[in-house]
Amino acid sequence: xxxxxxxxGSGLFGSTFAYEAAKRGKKVKVIDKRDHIAGNIYTxxxxxxxxxxxxxxxxxxxxxxxxxxxxxFAEFNRYTNTPIANYKxxxxxxxxxxxxxxKLWGVxxxxxxQAKIAEQKAKTNIGQPxxxxxxxxxxxxxxxxEKLIKGYTEKQWGRKATELPAFIIxxxxxxxxxxxxxxxxxxxxxxxxxxxxxxxxxxxxPNIDLELGADFFDRxxxxxxxxxxxxxxxxIDQFFDYQYGTLEYRSLKFETRVLDQENFQGNAVVNxxxxxxxYTRIIEHKHFEFxxxxxTIITKEYPSSWQKGDEPYYPINNTENNEVFKKYHxxxxxxxxxxxxxxxxxxxxxxxxxxxxxxxSAVDQEFK
Ligand code: FDA
Numbered sequence: 001x002x003x004x005x006x007x008x009g010s011g012l013f014g015s016t017f018a019y020e021a022a023k024r025g026k027k028v029k030v031i032d033k034r035d036h037i038a039g040n041i042y043t044x045x046x047x048x049x050x051x052x053x054x055x056x057x058x059x060x061x062x063x064x065x066x067x068x069x070x071x072x073f074a075e076f077n078r079y080t081n082t083p084i085a086n087y088k089x090x091x092x093x094x095x096x097x098x099x100x101x102x103k104l105w106g107v108x109x110x111x112x113x114q115a116k117i118a119e120q121k122a123k124t125n126i127g128q129p130x131x132x133x134x135x136x137x138x139x140x141x142x143x144x145x146e147k148l149i150k151g152y153t154e155k156q157w158g159r160k161a162t163e164l165p166a167f168i169i170x171x172x173x174x175x176x177x178x179x180x181x182x183x184x185x186x187x188x189x190x191x192x193x194x195x196x197x198x199x200x201x202x203x204x205x206p207n208i209d210l211e212l213g214a215d216f217f218d219r220x221x222x223x224x225x226x227x228x229x230x231x232x233x234x235x236i237d238q239f240f241d242y243q244y245g246t247l248e249y250r251s252l253k254f255e256t257r258v259l260d261q262e263n264f265q266g267n268a269v270v271n272x273x274x275x276x277x278x279y280t281r282i283i284e285h286k287h288f289e290f291x292x293x294x295x296t297i298i299t300k301e302y303p304s305s306w307q308k309g310d311e312p313y314y315p316i317n318n319t320e321n322n323e324v325f326k327k328y329h330x331x332x333x334x335x336x337x338x339x340x341x342x343x344x345x346x347x348x349x350x351x352x353x354x355x356x357x358x359x360x361s362a363v364d365q366e367f368k
Contacts, residue, residue, distance in 0.1 A: 001209070003027045006223055008216045009233030011039020012352055013342030015202040016359035017231050022207035024367055029227070030203060031214040036196075037203060039233075039342075040313075041352060043194035047258060047295045049286045050194035055252060055301060055313075056269055056283045057195060060185040061353035067187040069356060073198040076189030079288055081182040083269035083281075087147045094271065095182055096144060097175040104143055110176035117141055117174075135166035140174065151275035156303050157250070165318075190288045231362075233342035235312060236328045244327045247347055249312035253302040255279075264296050278302060315347045339366065 004026040007014040015037070018028045036042055040054040058081045061067050070076075085092045093099035101113040120141020129135035132153065136145045149172075150161055157164055181188075191198060203210055216223060216234060223230065232239060237247045268287035272279060279300040286296055306312060315321065325347040332340045341362055343350045350358065 001027050003029045003209075003227055005029070005229050005231060006031065006227035007231045007233075008032075009039060009342060009344075010037040010199060010203065010210065010212075011233055011342055012041055012199070012355045013345070013359045014039075014231060014233045015199045016356055017339075017341070017363060018208050019202035019205070020360070020363040021366075022205035026207065028208045029211070030208060031211045031216060033213065033215040033234075035213050037210065037212070038196045038199040041195040041199070043196050045194065046297055048293045049291055049295075049297050050289060051256065051285050051297055051299070052195075052283065052288070053254075054311075055254070055299075056281075056288070057352065058183070058188065058190060058288075059352055060183040060188040061351075062185045062187070063353060063357065064187070066353045066356050066360075069360075070191075070198065070353075073201045074191035074193065074195075077192050077289060079190040079268075079290075080188055081269065082180040082267070083182055083271055084267055085148050085152075085271045085273045087151075087273045090147070092148060093180045094148075095173045095175060095180075096140070096148070097180060098178040099180060100144075100148075104147070113176055120144075129166040131162050131166055132164035132168050133161035135169050136161070136172065139169065139172050148273050150273075151277075152271060152273040152280055154275060155278070155280050158303065158305055192289065229337050229339070231339045231341060233340075233345045235344045236325070236332065236340055236347055239338075239340075240328055240331055244324050246308065247321050247324055247328075248316045249306040249310075250314040250316060251304045251306040251310045252313050253304050254299050255302070256297060256299040259296050259298060261296060262292070262294060264298050312344065315343070315349060317348070321347070 005021055005028045007018045007028055007030040010030050010032040014030060018030050021028050041057050042053050043050040044053055058079065059070065059076065083094045085094055092103055098110065098113060101107050101116065105116050107113045107116055117140060120143060121138065124137050124141065126134045126138045129138050136149050154161055265282060265284050268284055269281060271281045279302045281301050283299045284296055286293060339362055340346065341358060342355060
């Protein structure tokens with residue numbers, strides 16, 4: 001068929017765009033270099049459990065329009081994210097709240113907790129924080145920093161907290177209520193039956209053709225000539241042949257195992273906040289969906305450095321990278337036949353609701 005659009009990437013951005021364009025009668029070809037759809041929200045049924053292949057994904061938003069939109073494609077369960085921290089075998093609730101403070105110090109009322117934090121801060125004697133360690137201690141004192149922040153953050157960034165810039169932690173979410181809900185958003189849940197079905201339904205229109213295992217860069221010139229318009233959700237620096245240099249990322253390695261036991265850790269997400277444990281967290285997938293299968297599946301998450309060819313997970317939005325991105329973005333602005341979008345095209349950490357929002361804005365812009 002004669003296509004109106006080539007969409008590069010079947011993640012949430014590309015698929016939302018393809019769905020909306022197809023709904024408007026446009027003919028769309030979607031390609032993805034992976035052998036499956038859905039990008040990083042891909043979930044796979046193993047032993048009857050939906051496994052989040054690219055890390056834990058919890059949908060949360062304050063935006064009713066986006067919540068209603070995504071609910072068209074799946075029914076959501078009542079999962080509320082309540083991660084816990086394991087510090088050398090001691091368990092603490094996250095985010096920092098009255099349950100955490102009670103376990104740490106035995107305090108019972110918010111007033112007692114506030115007094116304890118004030119006392120810890122007063123002891124520190126830090127002027128203008130010069131690094132992440134000083135920043136965290138000046139915000140919350142030494143106990144929480146030592147047990148719940150230091151080791152985790154150092155593993156995440158692969159550097160000592162004293163060598164990390166203070167700005168990484170602008171503020172620390174602290175709650176003086178007994179509320180373990182990680183997110184403050186109005187709407188939250190996990191799609192019953194997994195995330196992949198959302199993208200499957202988005203792409204099921206007869207106006208959409210899908211080709212998996214197809215890397216845009218294997219046929220870039222041909223695609224650029226053949227398609228009147230391209231929606232590109234891959235890495236923006238790669239599109240421009242890295243002419244201004246390579247944008248940096250942090251990566252992750254996942255180690256997934258099926259265990260012959262029903263319940264491994266009693267919670268979907270457990271953060272390991274000490275420095276010695278090499279992984280930052282263990283995900284037990286069945287607890288996202290209240291599963292009671294005889295087996296369980298766990299994934300250990302190891303932060304890792306990134307080199308070209310690794311999976312780029314988290315953009316490192318420091319001043320240098322942002323300046324390089326701006327140069328690429330300026331080039332992109334001069335290409336009216338290419339829409340750059342998604343987390344790799346915009347070099348930006350987007351949550352799922354934000355990426356749907358960004359795709360719907362691109363649709364409004366395109367079809368106004
Ligand atoms: P995405 O990366 O999903 O899709 C891009 C697609 O393009 C991929 O399928 C890729 O294969 C393809 N592609 C790239 N280059 C190509 C090329 N050259 N040729 C062909 N195809 C190409 N959000 C949230 O709301 N709640 C959460 O709990 C989490 N948790 C979370 C954990 C971890 C570890 C990460 C890294 C991220 C999250 N997220 C999240 C964020 C969420 O994953 C994110 O918002 C969406 O997946 C972004 O969708 P995109 O379409 O932008 O990118």
